Amino acid sequence: MTEHNVTAKQAREHSIELSLEQLIACQYWAKESIPLPHKKTRAHLVGGHLSPFKGRGMEFAEVRQYQPGDDIRTIDWRVTARTGKVHTKIFQEERERPVFIVADLQDTMFFGSRNRFKSTLACLHSARAFWAAFNSGNRVAGLFSTAQEHIELKPSNRRQNGLRLLQHLMELHNQRLEAIYSDADAYHVNQQSLQDMLLRLRHLVKGGSLIYIFSDFMNLNDDCHQHLSYLAQHNDIYGVMVSDPLEASIPRPGQYTLTDGLRHIRIDASNQRDMQRHQHHFEQRVARIRQEFAQTQSAFALCSTADSITDLSLDPAIQANIAFAKAGA
Structure with a gap:
């Protein structure tokens, strides 16, 4: 590979815009299989078998005559009444389940100081989650939202x-990116964007689904918590908070000017007390969001625009969040 090709490849990987080629290439990083839910729900099966699936993780297979040891709760009373002999329903585990990819492309996501924007990273991880689900034979759905679409x-x-x-x-992301940078007045923060997405998700998702949520969770509020709690009762949720290093800390002392296209804020990074307050505020926000997911026994992970796309792993994040939830209990 020539030096020119290497440079072009690096430019594509670190671009704030997206291409379908990039999203398709994410399949090469999707080495994980879709993890099973970490909470077990008792299903009405012969012998009181424990299913790893939540909610609608079982599908009807057949009816046969009742045998000693069968769960009486699975008796098919209609067939029993018709034949005069006790029959029981047999269920089997579903081999696949719906996976929902939720990408929050609120305008606060179109920011980044390293490698790429938060919005770009969220889309790349969304594509990676899609390929992991698709390669495992699951049905995949999408729910994508900007401030306006x-x-x-x-x-x-x-x-x-x-x-x-x-x-x-890709198109939704790039269209919003172009709108923001072609017209400063287009920048808009919809405070209800995330809660509207979660509310809509409640109407779309059936029990037993796996839900990935990629967002900076800037607008996580009490209504969002209620929606997450409802969804987590019969589904597994994997929340990924996308952040940027400047949100966590400012690396060097000096004068910095930040803008959202309309307003400008000047930050004095030489003031150590202010910088400690800035870092503490970010840590508190992350801890609060992590706690929100832990309370519903849902998985949570934090990723940064400074990280490589391969740094986010599915299973370890789930296990770490279970440990966090148990520690909090």
Whole structure:
């Protein structure tokens, strides 16, 4: 590979814009299989078998005559009445389940000081989660939202529909990016964007689904907590908070000017007390969001624009969050 090609490849990987090529390439980092839910729900099965699936993790298989040891709760009373002999229902575990990819592309996500924007990283991780789910044979759905637009895609395990999902994600991101940077007045923060997405998700998701949420959670409020609690009762949630190093700390003393396109803020990074307050505020926000997910026994991970896309792992984050939830209990 020539030096020119290497430079071009690096430029694409660190671009704030997205291409379908980038999102398709994420399949090479999607080495994980979709993790099983970490909470077990008792299903009405022969012998009181414990299913790893929550909610609608079981599907009807057949009816047969009752045998000693069968769970009486699975008796099919209609067949029993019709035949005069006791029959019981047999269920089997579903081999796949719906996976919902939720990407919050609120305008606060279009910011970054390292490698790429938070919005770009969220889309890359969304694509990675899509490929992990698709390669495991699951049906994948999408729910993408900006401050002004909203896209819903139904669960499907067809590759053509999956590529359409990635195409919609790319176009939504790039259109919003272009709107913000072509017109400073276009920058808008919808304080209800996240809660509206979660409310809509409650109407779309069936029990037993796995939900990935990629967001900076700037607008996480009490209504969001209620929606998350409701969704977590019958589904597994994996929240990924996308951040930037400047949100956590400012590395060097000096005078910095930040702007959202309309307003300008000047920060004196030489004031150690202010910088400690800035860092403490970020740490408190992360801890609060982590606690929100822990209270619903949902998985949580924090990723940064300074990280490589390969740094985020599914299973360790889930296990770490379980330990955090148990410690809090």
